[in-house]
Amino acid sequence: MNQIMEALTINGVNIDLNEEGYFTNPSQWSREIAIELAKDANIELTDKHFEVLEFLRAKHNQEVQLTIRKVGKSGIVDIKQFYALFPGGPLKVSSKIAGIPKPVSCV
């Protein structure tokens, strides 16, 4: 699963990604890298985006399984805003940009 398929270099930093484009090493993440990754998804990151990304990373560090519902209850965004900030599958897209593994929840 976590086989490294691709190594990206953004701003001189090497990033290891798996075959689906998720980070295999979340510690390689930085805000600058997030900005570049978001451009790939046609998203221009705002402070609100970063609040969500930081929330996801914090929860990931606490080993909490993330769901869209949990983000909706974070107090940062509601579910509708979450979909609007990260179009095309909010939790997947945001996890990718937040440098954490692909979410595995069904809800």
Place this chain on the structure above:
Amino acid sequence: MSLTPSKMEEVLNKRTTETVEKKQQVEKVLIICARGTLEDVYAALIMANGALAEGKEAKMFFTFFGLDAINKEKSDHLHTATVGNPAFMRGMPTMIGGLPGFEALASHMMKKEMDKLDIPPVSEFLEMIEAGGGEIYACKLAADMFHLKKEDFAPEVKDIITVGQMYDLAEGEGVQIIFV
């Protein structure tokens, strides 16, 4: 013409390769829910919400007993069948499942387990689906039959529509219709 086993294998292999080449992504789902039991309604809701979470379109059409899922009074009080459900507590005599209060108890326990998995109550699930851009409809014929009006349904129910309008929802490419 008769097919020898080797010929048959060849045909099958060919078909498999063709299927792989023509791989078409699911881009939209229309989920029809005709049942009002807890597990069936949740199956429908999870599939719709899951499609949205994957960046796909999702529309839902509730009919017959499925209307309970979008009925304001009933949506958060759905039950699971403890009688006539052989998969429920295998080995338990059917008569036990029929005891007063047993079904409510079983449903309560099931909801408690679902809560642990962050599965929301039905009313909240409908909100989530709407927030994710999903659309929820009620069946006109069934609503007429049960004497239900728009105001009896959850606010997320967009409209009461006919079967013909339901099929219109499924227009386009990469659409799958799922019946629960």
